[in-house]
Amino acid sequence: MTFYLFDRSFYIASDVLLAYITVILSGAAIFYLITKADKWPTIKKYVTTTHHRKIGVLYLLSATLFFIRAGIEALIIRVQLAVPENDWWVFQGDKFNEAFTTHGTIMIFFVAMPLLIGLMNVAVPLQIGARDMAFPYMNAVSFWLFLAGAILVNMSFFMTASPNAGWTAYAPLSISTYTPEAGNDYYVFGLQVSGIGTILAAINMIVTIVRHRAPGMKLTRMPLFPWSTLITSFLILIAFPVLTIALYILMFDRMFGTQFFTGEAGSPIYWQHLFWIFGHPEVYIIILPAFGIFSDIISTFSKKRVFGYTSMVIAITIIGLLGFMVWVHHMFTVGLGPLVNTVFAITTMLIAVPTGIKIFNWLFTMRKGLIQLTTPMLFSLGFIPTFVVGGVTGVMLSVAAADMQYHDSYFVVAHFHYTMIGGTVLGAFAGIYYWFPKMFGIKLKETLGKWHFWLFVIGFHITFFPMHLAGLNGMPRRVYTYLPKDDVFIYNFVSTIGAFLMGLGTLAFIWNIYQSFKNPDYTGNDPWDGRTLEWAVPSPAPEHPFQPMPLVKTIDPLWEAKRNRGGKLPEAESARSAPIDVTSWQPIGLAGMMMVFSLAFIYHQTWLQIIAGIGVLSFFVIRNLTDEHVRVAREEENE
Amino acid sequence: MRKLYVILSSVLLILSGCNMRVLDPKSQTAKGQSFLIQFSFALMMIVFTTVIVLFIWFVWKYRQTEENKHRIPEDEKGNRFFEITWTVLPIILLAVLAVPTIKITYEISASSSATPPNAVHIDVTAQQFSWTFEYQNGVVQTSELVIPKDRPVVFHLNSDDVIHSFWVPKLGGKMDVIPGKERRLIVTPDEIGTYQGKCAEFCGKEHSLMRFETIVKTQEDYKQWIQKMKRKTE
Numbered sequence: 001m002t003f004y005l006f007d008r009s010f011y012i013a014s015d016v017l018l019a020y021i022t023v024i025l026s027g028a029a030i031f032y033l034i035t036k037a038d039k040w041p042t043i044k045k046y047v048t049t050t051h052h053r054k055i056g057v058l059y060l061l062s063a064t065l066f067f068i069r070a071g072i073e074a075l076i077i078r079v080q081l082a083v084p085e086n087d088w089w090v091f092q093g094d095k096f097n098e099a100f101t102t103h104g105t106i107m108i109f110f111v112a113m114p115l116l117i118g119l120m121n122v123a124v125p126l127q128i129g130a131r132d133m134a135f136p137y138m139n140a141v142s143f144w145l146f147l148a149g150a151i152l153v154n155m156s157f158f159m160t161a162s163p164n165a166g167w168t169a170y171a172p173l174s175i176s177t178y179t180p181e182a183g184n185d186y187y188v189f190g191l192q193v194s195g196i197g198t199i200l201a202a203i204n205m206i207v208t209i210v211r212h213r214a215p216g217m218k219l220t221r222m223p224l225f226p227w228s229t230l231i232t233s234f235l236i237l238i239a240f241p242v243l244t245i246a247l248y249i250l251m252f253d254r255m256f257g258t259q260f261f262t263g264e265a266g267s268p269i270y271w272q273h274l275f276w277i278f279g280h281p282e283v284y285i286i287i288l289p290a291f292g293i294f295s296d297i298i299s300t301f302s303k304k305r306v307f308g309y310t311s312m313v314i315a316i317t318i319i320g321l322l323g324f325m326v327w328v329h330h331m332f333t334v335g336l337g338p339l340v341n342t343v344f345a346i347t348t349m350l351i352a353v354p355t356g357i358k359i360f361n362w363l364f365t366m367r368k369g370l371i372q373l374t375t376p377m378l379f380s381l382g383f384i385p386t387f388v389v390g391g392v393t394g395v396m397l398s399v400a401a402a403d404m405q406y407h408d409s410y411f412v413v414a415h416f417h418y419t420m421i422g423g424t425v426l427g428a429f430a431g432i433y434y435w436f437p438k439m440f441g442i443k444l445k446e447t448l449g450k451w452h453f454w455l456f457v458i459g460f461h462i463t464f465f466p467m468h469l470a471g472l473n474g475m476p477r478r479v480y481t482y483l484p485k486d487d488v489f490i491y492n493f494v495s496t497i498g499a500f501l502m503g504l505g506t507l508a509f510i511w512n513i514y515q516s517f518k519n520p521d522y523t524g525n526d527p528w529d530g531r532t533l534e535w536a537v538p539s540p541a542p543e544h545p546f547q548p549m550p551l552v553k554t555i556d557p558l559w560e561a562k563r564n565r566g567g568k569l570p571e572a573e574s575a576r577s578a579p580i581d582v583t584s585w586q587p588i589g590l591a592g593m594m595m596v597f598s599l600a601f602i603y604h605q606t607w608l609q610i611i612a613g614i615g616v617l618s619f620f621v622i623r624n625l626t627d628e629h630v631r632v633a634r635e636e637e638n639e
Numbered sequence: 640m641r642k643l644y645v646i647l648s649s650v651l652l653i654l655s656g657c658n659m660r661v662l663d664p665k666s667q668t669a670k671g672q673s674f675l676i677q678f679s680f681a682l683m684m685i686v687f688t689t690v691i692v693l694f695i696w697f698v699w700k701y702r703q704t705e706e707n708k709h710r711i712p713e714d715e716k717g718n719r720f721f722e723i724t725w726t727v728l729p730i731i732l733l734a735v736l737a738v739p740t741i742k743i744t745y746e747i748s749a750s751s752s753a754t755p756p757n758a759v760h761i762d763v764t765a766q767q768f769s770w771t772f773e774y775q776n777g778v779v780q781t782s783e784l785v786i787p788k789d790r791p792v793v794f795h796l797n798s799d800d801v802i803h804s805f806w807v808p809k810l811g812g813k814m815d816v817i818p819g820k821e822r823r824l825i826v827t828p829d830e831i832g833t834y835q836g837k838c839a840e841f842c843g844k845e846h847s848l849m850r851f852e853t854i855v856k857t858q859e860d861y862k863q864w865i866q867k868m869k870r871k872t873e
Contacts, residue, residue: 097843170802172802173801178767268818304712304715305714307717308717311722333813335815345744346740349740356686360690361722363693363694366701367697370708371701384690392684392686395736399676401671408840408841409839473659474835480847481848482847
């Protein structure tokens with residue numbers, strides 16, 4: 001729509017205008033509510049904190065916000081595709097392309113990742129008997145850098161320059177020749193900034209798990225969620241730098257006239273290799289932690305230790321290793337030759353073996369157990385059949401010659417939504433319901449939780465099952481319309497109905513959170529009759545848990561203590577000194593400065609690039625010159 | 640009335656599922672791929688059924704009820720026999736699947752690297768957002784591809800701008816069209832008819848509209864058609 005102001009005409013697309021109005025109104029409402037409830041001190045506490053539980057909560061909160069945004073985009077996509085030759089609102093052509101690009105980018109990088117990293121932050125230190133993450137300050141830096149990147153990508157829409165080359169950003173479409181707008185620059189810098197945060201988070205997790213376990217907590221006694229976190233962190237450490245390099249040279253191609261992906265010496269295939277060498281490990285990065293969550297939950301609510309613990313750990317490791325050897329299965333139609341294609345087809349098939357081992361281990365954990373159908377358990381049970389469907393379509397996709405038919409069709413869309421929603425999202429929901437008491441000391445409502453589960457899962461299958469058939473009937477991915485004679489109308493129509501059911505399920509979840517805080521059900525340390533150490537500390541988890549430090553003698557130490565020691569954990573003689581928690585505005589300041597730095601590049605303002613660059617560097621200098629250990633030592637001397 | 644017909648026919652389509660374009664092959668290549676799809680699906684149904692049966696059985700049998708809620712399940716670490724079973728059986732299953740995978744993947748590639756005699760050569764140029772087909776005698780067509788039945792057709796795929804992907808579901812899998820590198824695809828249609836062709840790789844604004852019709856004619860009709868087109872251009 002066009003409107004006139006000071007004798008000049010301004011044009012703004014109606015969807016952007018609506019988004020502005022919504023954001024400004026809800027922002028004002030939130031501001032008013034916070035002021036009315038006098039919650040600004042709490043906000044300040046959370047912004048300056050370095051405590052792992054609070055940072056985990058921040059991760060989960062921002063992930064939920066982005067989940068709503070990208071979910072609305074999914075509904076927009078489904079409405080536009082509901083009937084053939086649809087002409088709904090503005091979502092055709094570029095607008096539609098922007099919608100599916102940001103839907104994919106945000107769901108992968110700013111929903112799936114932070115949901116899992118948030119749960120890791122909340123649970124992993126407590127599960128291994130650590131008093132905090134190894135580097136609390138760096139943990140805060142990780143979160144704020146992630147948020148800065150996420151805000152950059154989300155901002156692009158409001159600046160009417162969304163990324164529009166798909167979440168895979170294949171060159172040469174993502175080169176400035178074909179997409180000269182600022183959209184894909186936002187993509188590059190948003191992912192780059194949040195990627196730094198993710199790498200730092202992975203380093204932090206590795207050091208925490210390696211160095212800060214309670215006395216007696218050998219690696220072979222560690223619960224499976226920390227195990228999957230450890231493997232995942234190594235995957236992040238190896239895969240994310242590849243993305244960094246890919247984005248870096250894409251940035252050079254877009255901004256500084258290099259020709260890595262075009263011209264005589266360059267090739268667009270380089271981008272695909274780099275992207276998928278990162279991208280395939282990435283999909284295991286977002287599924288392995290979910291596997292860990294399911295292992296712990298299924299074990300807790302079957303009242304049995306996890307079946308085949310050793311093979312579970314080996315399976316996670318093998319999946320992690322194989323994850324680096326399968327990236328070409330995203331490129332079977334590029335024409336790399338039959339040898340390459342068959343080798344990668346075989347390695348891809350092999351992944352089914354460790355995954356199958358895990359599925360059967362979960363089933364046999366439940367066998368002869370005592371299954372309590374609480375909400376977290378429901379989500380874990382919903383995961384098993386759903387993920388098996390995603391797994392078997394994965395094996396079908398690994399057949400190289402057949403993949404030439406599936407590739408880039410709706411069959412693929414169905415497959416990865418089955419694995420990512422059936423695995424990651426259900427896992428994250430299960431984890432949120434399971435550890436909510438540890439975060440806030442209250443339980444989420446069971447009845448609303450069950451509504452959430454059934455609406456979401458039934459809606460999910462209605463949405464994504466027909467997509468397999470639409471793909472087999474020749475519907476390509478990333479199209480905004482189709483013809484009646486394509487015979488895919490019924491599948492798309494059914495999908496759209498299912499998508500709205502999933503939306504209702506998500507609303508039930510949000511309503512559940514609101515209700516649970518309004519009429520809180522306070523719980524004690526151990527609401528689920530848990531098995532691992534996190535249920536031995538008060539809820540919500542305090543700043544200094546584990547006083548006195550427990551001595552771990554077995555797997556599932558709390559369960560063993562409840563059976564044989566009247567619930568008292570054996571105590572350790574000495575404990576590792578806890579990491580020092582500080583309160584600091586520096587992490588959020590650094591992230592803000594990174595954002596300004598990125599914007600200076602996106603809009604080619606050299607003077608601002610220099611100033612912001614010096615600003616970012618100065619944070620490093622300041623941090624190098626401060627050492628809280630010195631301060632703490634001095635305080636101890638003066639006592 | 641027509642809408643009702645569309646809805647009715649699509650409901651029937653969901654129920655039948657057999658005349659899916661990918662599973663209704665009209666060339667040797669597509670037949671091999673369709674076989675692989677159905678074969679892998681059948682193997683995977685074994686896995687799926689096993690898991691679902693165990694899943695329903697265990698969840699039903701071992702759920703908590705009023706009677707058993709104070710029972711503490713026996714501690715069980717694992718079971719070597721079971722674990723070996725579900726490691727070895729999937730490997731065997733995958734070996735069974737790997738053999739035709741390798742065989743057919745090689746066959747499809749081999750047929751695309753050789754140049755059969757009596758082949759029809761067509762230069763395919765993809766550009767945002769249309770397809771251009773140029774025949775050896777200089778005839779140029781846009782968005783309509785005419786090919787003879789039972790003769791190998793060699794597509795020389797080139798792109799003018801970004802990556803596209805050439806896909807006629809009924810004639811076989813897709814082949815990416817990459818700027819600066821010629822890709823070849825060979826198909827031998829074995830049935831006359833009109834088939835949909837599409838761009839399968841996202842290529843920008845109007846990617847959805849980048850489609851073409853493939854018309855397979857008998858060799859006689861094809862000869863007449865190409866001569867007629869030739870006269871037109873002259």
